[in-house]
Amino acid sequence: MTTNDPADVTTTSEQPARTGERDLGQLVVVAVLVVLGLYMIISTWDVVAGFEGGDPLGPRFFALFVGIGLLVLAALYTVSILRGERGEEEAGEDVDLEGGAHWPTVVQLVALVALNVLLIDFLGWAITGALLFAGGAWIIGSRTPVRDLAIGAVLSVGSWYAFYVGLGVPLPPGVLDGIL
Structure with a gap:
């Protein structure tokens, strides 16, 4: 059913994709x-x-x-x-587009990657990859460490075999040398 009531008209404050100004x-x-x-x-x-x-x-x-x-x-x-076209910001449900980065999270993730780089030769990709996944998940808010470690182990062992067998690129096996 359609009406001509002005209250039924929805308006948006979105800007058009083309603004005419160059960024x-x-x-x-x-x-x-x-x-x-x-x-x-x-x-x-x-x-x-x-x-x-x-x-x-x-x-x-x-x-x-x-x-x-x-x-x-x-x-x-x-x-x-x-031509003056600009991409519009995507409005997220729970994302504050005006807020800055949460620097403690960024620092923790960078430290986790640096730790992975330091330990990968000794422990190997299968172990450090699982720890990288689980640690990253923990840092961004997951509170299920057993599940995260299990998923990380499957992904890291799977990617180790994909690189080693599928691509012929050896990733460091570390302490699991001879087991993998």
């Missing part, structure tokens, strides 16, 4: 994308083809693909910025 600060992101893209393309030529003809594309293909993709993305983003 030149976003061009810094474009510059970073261009530098990364050029670096990847230039450094790709230093890659030595170590495969015995088993890979038809060679080891340079993926790096070139990503480097060119970054340059294309930078070009498209530049056009978008110069």
Whole structure:
């Protein structure tokens, strides 16, 4: 049922996606994308083809693909910025968009990653990966350490095998050398 009652009309205070003004600060992101893209393309030529003809594309293909993709993305983003388009902030249910970072959490997460870097050679990825997942979950508010350790163990052992068997990239086994 429709009515012509003005009280039934909903209004929003959202700004349109196109504001007409240019945010030149976003061009810094474009510059970073261009530098990364050029670096990847230039450094790709230093890659030595170590495969015995088993890979038809060679080891340079993926790096070139990503480097060119970054340059294309930078070009498209530049056009978008110069046209005055701006991305709107996503309104979260429980996120204060005006608030700053919670620095104790950031410091704890950085310390956890640094501890992981220090212990990974001795303990190995399977153990430190599980501790990294469980510790990160605890820092951001989870209070179920047994479940977090179990999930972390499954993810870290699974990723260890995915890298070692699937990709041929050995991650440090640490104290579990010979067991994994």
